[in-house]
Every structure is written in structure tokens, then in C-alpha cells.
Amino acid sequence: MTEKNSELDQATLRLTVGACASLYIFVVASLSTSDFATYVPIMWYMTFFFSVAIPLRMAIKRWPGHFFLRRLFAMTLDYVSLAFALIVGGEGALPLYAAVLWVTLGNGMRFGTRYLMIATLIALATLVAIFLLTPFWRGQPFLFLTLIVTTIVVPAYAHILLTRTRIASEEAIAANQEKSRFLAQASHDLRQPIHSIGLFTACLRDARLGREELRLVDNIDRSLHIVSQLFRSILDIYTLDNGQLEPQAEPVNLGALLQDVVKQNTEAARWAGVELRLRPCRHWVQVNAGLLATMVQNLVSNTLKYASGQPVLIGVRPKGDGLAIVIYDKGRGIAAEHLPEVFKEFYRVRHVRDKDVEGLGLGLSIVKRISHLINLDIRLDSRLGKGTRAMIQGLEMIAPRTPVDRPVAAQNRLQGLRVCLVEDDSNVLMATSALLEKWGCVVETHSDGVGVTSDCDIIIADFDLGTKVSGAECIAAIREQRGWEVPAMIMTGHEIERIRHALHHMNISILAKPVRPPELRATLLELTKHFAWRV
Incomplete structure (x- = not known):
């Protein structure tokens, strides 16, 4: 499973927020025709910002990983850009303060409390620089103090939430590991x-x-x-x-695999009064044999439960560019409204005398999960009173392997x-x-x-x-x-x-x-x- 690249997500969001900020500055400049020249340097600076932010995102995608200096450079770029816009834009650029909070919280939420602390310190230094260099801000000391308090309190609260989340996550991971160890040992001991x-x-x-x-x-x-x-x-x-x-794919003799499944279900079929009919197959496929056998086994078990006393046909047919395993039965069938639900865990279609049918309703759910795992499709067609057809589609056909002749x-x-x-x-x-x-x-x-x-x-x-x-x-x-x-x-x-x-x-x-x-x-x-x- 591919690990999520949080730094790449942050870089993408940087470009998105930068585009929104540029649009805001352009709108404000257009509405204030007398002050339009005030915002021109910001527009030129945004051009420079994108010329750096876009290659930075490309570098993050090309070389993923935890590079402290790269993250520090990205944060510095964000805060310097916001400081320039707030200093030059004055009162009209005040809403861009929201981006200061975004940079601070974004780095903390994505990279942890260490980066949250660093981002908060840089944000406070940025606000102090803006206050000292801008007459408008010096004339609004209480507004400046409000922003300083907000820049401290919001990240501090986020730090508390991050700490609690980390502790809860560690406890959940430990509990899951304990559950895994218990189930692994219990499964061995019960088997x-x-x-x-x-x-x-x-x-x-x-x-x-x-x-x-x-x-x-x-x-x-x-x-x-x-x-x-x-x-x-x-x-x-x-x-x-x-x-x-x-799962690891391997060459599999499809006919031999289906024969093995039929042999394993011979006694169960006899108990259910079912005749398992297997059409010979000489095809070879590239697939994980164990997981495919589990899928077929669960589908056959289902037919033995719900089509007792009726013959069941198992075969292989071409389907698209590959092959499909098809299992036909002449059982009671499934109503159309139930078909979308039967692959859910513990879902069972209720019929008269259902207490005589054993099971937890997990078989088809397992089939569906395995199909996603090994890139196969499972399809179920059924008519009430006529029977059901189950198909495992998407099997990749390969050249037959030559068997070794033995006496x-x-x-x-x-x-x-x-x-x-x-x-x-x-x-x-x-x-x-x-x-x-x-x-x-x-x-x-x-x-x-x-x-x-x-x-x-x-x-x-x-x-x-x-x-x-x-x-x-x-x-x-x-x-x-x-x-x-x-x-x-x-x-x-x-x-x-x-x-x-x-x-x-x-x-x-x-x-x-x-x-x-x-x-x-x-x-x-x-x-x-x-x-x-x-x-």
C-alpha cells in the first residue's frame, strides 16, 4: 500500500491558496482604481511565488520523503510571501491573515507538533515584522494584539488536539496489535x-x-x-x-484447481443431495491460486446451502480478453432487490425454513473482498425460482505449462x-x-x-x-x-x-x-x- 505523501498535499494546497490570494488581490485592486498601483508589486511578487512553488511541488513529487530543510524552506516561502502582501497591501490585504493561520495549522496537522511549534514561532516573528514595517498596523495596536493572541491560542489548542489524537492512535494501534496476537494464537489453538x-x-x-x-x-x-x-x-x-x-500471482492450471475444489466438497454435496458437475478445462491463468480457490470454495458452499437437491454446474468460458469461472445452480434464486446487498457482511436473504441453513452470511463478503485484492470481478445474476449464476471474471489466460510425465x-x-x-x-x-x-x-x-x-x-x-x-x-x-x-x-x-x-x-x-x-x-x-x- 502506497504511503500518503502529506508534503505533496501541502504543496498542492499551497498553490491553491496562492491562486485564491492572487485572485483576491486582483479583485481588490480592480475595485480600488485609485490605489491600483499599490497592489501591482504584490501581483509581480505572486508571479515570483508561483515560479518557486511549482518547481518545489515537482521536486517533492520526484523525491518524496522527510527532508527538514525542504519543509523549512517551504514554510519560509509561505510566511515571506504573506508578509510582503500584508506590508504592501495594508488594510486591503488584511483578510490574507487567514492564510497565516492556514500555514501554521497546516504544517502542524500534516507533519506533527514539532513543525506546529516551528510554524507558530515563524508566524509570530512575521507579525512582529509586519507591525514594525507598516504604518497602518502600528496605528492599530489592539488589532495587532488580537492577531498575536489568535496566532498563539489557535495553534496551542491544535497542539492539545494533536497530542490527544496521537495518544488515542497509539492506544488503538496497541489494542489492534493485541487483538491480532490474540486472534493469531486463538486461530492456531482452535484449528x-x-x-x-x-x-x-x-x-x-x-x-x-x-x-x-x-x-x-x-x-x-x-x-x-x-x-x-x-x-x-x-x-x-x-x-x-x-x-x-x-497476494503473489503464479501460473495456475485452472482445471486442476476446480477439480480440487470439487473433491473437497464431495461429502458436503452428498449431504446436500447436490450433484457437482465440472466441465473439463485445460486453460492456465496467472493468479494467486489459494485466494482464487477460496473464492470458488465460498461460491460452491453457497450453492450447496441454497440449492440443495439440485445439480450444480461449474465451468470456464471466455469473457472479454480473459476467462471467467461460472457456477450455475437451479436453486431458489435471489430477488432483484437483494442482489446489491448480498455481498455485505452478515447479510442473508430470508426465506422459509432459513433456520435450516447454516452460516453467518460472510461467504460472499469474503469473495468480494478477495476479488478486489487480486483484481478480479465477481458478478451474480439470479431469478426467483430459476436459480443463480455466479461469475468470477478477469482471469488472465497464459500459455499452458507442459506437465511432467511420470509413470x-x-x-x-x-x-x-x-x-x-x-x-x-x-x-x-x-x-x-x-x-x-x-x-x-x-x-x-x-x-x-x-x-x-x-x-x-x-x-x-x-x-x-x-x-x-x-x-x-x-x-x-x-x-x-x-x-x-x-x-x-x-x-x-x-x-x-x-x-x-x-x-x-x-x-x-x-x-x-x-x-x-x-x-x-x-x-x-x-x-x-x-x-x-x-x-
């Missing part, structure tokens, strides 16, 4: 149990349970899925409000796979290990990343392993020990975009907790391709 419950539930599903028990497990899994979605929505809003997200492994590529699992949360460690073993993996577990050695095929690590070593450092150490780039995955409860940006050079798959078992399995299968290729 862990949700993540482990999901993995334990997947283990139960694979056990020999009766029909009634499987139905209970299914209900638990569904409730957990809803909690995970709400939790992710709240954290997405926090991350976007935090303003620290700097296809056996049907069950996870059977016998040696996994090094590093996780400092005991419940998550137990749940992940149990699920991997259910899938046929051979798992060695470690509760921290210090001194880990392994002859594994794949590494799975938490990012935050305490104060001594991170998951990324643990993976790097194992790779160095083995002498080759062992396929690796990090599961993290921290902001995934920040982690992805920090580790973009390490070729590590990164998943955000809570991780759904199908998502974990799909990522593992993808990593086994890398292992099979090397073998």
Missing part, C-alpha cells in the same frame, strides 16, 4: 482440536461399524464440516481486515508408504498417525523437529513446532541428510498465504488446518507421484 476431531472421525468411518453407528459418525462429520467452514470464514475476514495480505504407480499408492510425521500436538499426532495407518502407511512419529533423522518416503510436518525449530527447518534438515528433495507437506494453523509466500522456494505442499481427510489423501497421492517418478 488443532477441529483438525484432530476430523481425522479421528475419518478413522471411525473406516472401522467396522454398524449402520446406525455410521449414521452417527456421518452426522458428527457434517457438523464438524459446518464448524470448519464458519471458522475459516471468520479467519478469512480477520486476515483481509488485517491488511497484511500481499503411474500401483492402485493403492499409499500401501507401505513410509511417512515421517512431525507434530507437537499429541492429539493431532495420534489422529494423523491412526488415519495414515488405516490407509496402509508405515508411520514414524516425532513430537518435535529437533534432530529428526529418517529414511522416509514423505514428510508431513506442522509448521509451528515450538521455539527451537520450525516444520520447514525440519524438512530442510531431513532433505540435507538424505541428499535429495524428499516430498514434503506442511499442515499449519497459521495464515496460509503468509506461510506459502515464505516457503515458495522449497517445493512443499501446504495445507491449512483443519484439513479434511479427502484433502489430506489427495495431497498424499499427488506427492507419491513425485516419489514414484524418482524411484
Whole structure:
């Protein structure tokens, strides 16, 4: 985000006020034809003033920054110009005193109390010089005293306001930092149990349970899925409000990204009685993959809530100079009067039996915010009783990347796979290990990343392993020990975009907790391709 250039704003306002003062002097001189010659020197001086002020603004724009001498020169130019006009113009130039206050308060408000004090002292010296050099002012001692008192009292009051504002701002910043630290820690701590419950539930599903028990497990899994979605929505809003997200665009296989989203929503679609239909797509685009996937995920989640029992079509079509992701559903639709409002936070269109629809009304708000962040457009068209069409527009199409051909492994590529699992949360460690073993993996577990050695095929690590070593450092150490780039995955409860940006050079798959078992399995299968290729 570009920092505001207050000095440039002050320079622009200097030219504006100078133009107004010149116009005032010209009008006064025109109305007082007998004294017209009195104001001619002021007009010539204003020409000189603009010949200095315009290049000064250009220099400020060309070389922004805090230069004390430049600011002092600008203030001196302002006060000297006003002093000349007030001395030469006498009584007719008296309204220009307002500009003296403007220069004093303007510098203080834009640059702080230090400059306010300097400007006030220069203003007082300017008024004293005007009093000594002008007969009119010497004949008006009480008027002069009034202006002196005004020049002291107004900046003094502004100083008090600036001090209070600075203190309040510092307190607000400190409170916001505390909130950020709390939310960051709370998000990590809350993700862990949700993540482990999901993995334990997947283990139960694979056990020999009766029909009634499987139905209970299914209900638990569904409730957990809803909690995970709400939790992710709240954290997405926090991350976007935090303003620290700097998305990096990368080449993305659009078809593969949409396939991943469909796979992640398979169970939720089954619960909603929705058939997700994905049209194949071979296009590649330049975009931030994680944020685009979040947009599509939230739109698909919306269709599962409000178009239950109906098919949903997901596809890609040309739109203008780029591509658009289109999601069609045959749900209840949205009335025209609600369409402008649905992207607002917590806004939900009320229908009969709405208590059966889970959510906080944050999904579309997140989609809208992300669209602004990565320069995409989101459009929603809907007709009551007919369905809704959501479009993500503005995707920049690029040349396809050539995939690396690798031999296809056996049907069950996870059977016998040696996994090094590093996780400092005991419940998550137990749940992940149990699920991997259910899938046929051979798992060695470690509760921290210090001194880990392994002859594994794949590494799975938490990012935050305490104060001594991170998951990324643990993976790097194992790779160095083995002498080759062992396929690796990090599961993290921290902001995934920040982690992805920090580790973009390490070729590590990164998943955000809570991780759904199908998502974990799909990522593992993808990593086994890398292992099979090397073998």
C-alpha cells in the first residue's frame, strides 16, 4: 500500500491558496482604481511565488520523503510571501491573515507538533515584522494584539488536539496489535482440536461399524464440516481486515484447481443431495491460486446451502480478453432487490425454513473482498425460482505449462508408504498417525523437529513446532541428510498465504488446518507421484 505523501498535499494546497490570494488581490485592486498601483508589486511578487512553488511541488513529487530543510524552506516561502502582501497591501490585504493561520495549522496537522511549534514561532516573528514595517498596523495596536493572541491560542489548542489524537492512535494501534496476537494464537489453538476431531472421525468411518453407528459418525462429520467452514470464514475476514495480505500471482492450471475444489466438497454435496458437475478445462491463468480457490470454495458452499437437491454446474468460458469461472445452480434464486446487498457482511436473504441453513452470511463478503485484492470481478445474476449464476471474471489466460510425465504407480499408492510425521500436538499426532495407518502407511512419529533423522518416503510436518525449530527447518534438515528433495507437506494453523509466500522456494505442499481427510489423501497421492517418478 502506497504511503500518503502529506508534503505533496501541502504543496498542492499551497498553490491553491496562492491562486485564491492572487485572485483576491486582483479583485481588490480592480475595485480600488485609485490605489491600483499599490497592489501591482504584490501581483509581480505572486508571479515570483508561483515560479518557486511549482518547481518545489515537482521536486517533492520526484523525491518524496522527510527532508527538514525542504519543509523549512517551504514554510519560509509561505510566511515571506504573506508578509510582503500584508506590508504592501495594508488594510486591503488584511483578510490574507487567514492564510497565516492556514500555514501554521497546516504544517502542524500534516507533519506533527514539532513543525506546529516551528510554524507558530515563524508566524509570530512575521507579525512582529509586519507591525514594525507598516504604518497602518502600528496605528492599530489592539488589532495587532488580537492577531498575536489568535496566532498563539489557535495553534496551542491544535497542539492539545494533536497530542490527544496521537495518544488515542497509539492506544488503538496497541489494542489492534493485541487483538491480532490474540486472534493469531486463538486461530492456531482452535484449528488443532477441529483438525484432530476430523481425522479421528475419518478413522471411525473406516472401522467396522454398524449402520446406525455410521449414521452417527456421518452426522458428527457434517457438523464438524459446518464448524470448519464458519471458522475459516471468520479467519478469512480477520486476515483481509488485517491488511497484511500481499497476494503473489503464479501460473495456475485452472482445471486442476476446480477439480480440487470439487473433491473437497464431495461429502458436503452428498449431504446436500447436490450433484457437482465440472466441465473439463485445460486453460492456465496467472493468479494467486489459494485466494482464487477460496473464492470458488465460498461460491460452491453457497450453492450447496441454497440449492440443495439440485445439480450444480461449474465451468470456464471466455469473457472479454480473459476467462471467467461460472457456477450455475437451479436453486431458489435471489430477488432483484437483494442482489446489491448480498455481498455485505452478515447479510442473508430470508426465506422459509432459513433456520435450516447454516452460516453467518460472510461467504460472499469474503469473495468480494478477495476479488478486489487480486483484481478480479465477481458478478451474480439470479431469478426467483430459476436459480443463480455466479461469475468470477478477469482471469488472465497464459500459455499452458507442459506437465511432467511420470509413470503411474500401483492402485493403492499409499500401501507401505513410509511417512515421517512431525507434530507437537499429541492429539493431532495420534489422529494423523491412526488415519495414515488405516490407509496402509508405515508411520514414524516425532513430537518435535529437533534432530529428526529418517529414511522416509514423505514428510508431513506442522509448521509451528515450538521455539527451537520450525516444520520447514525440519524438512530442510531431513532433505540435507538424505541428499535429495524428499516430498514434503506442511499442515499449519497459521495464515496460509503468509506461510506459502515464505516457503515458495522449497517445493512443499501446504495445507491449512483443519484439513479434511479427502484433502489430506489427495495431497498424499499427488506427492507419491513425485516419489514414484524418482524411484
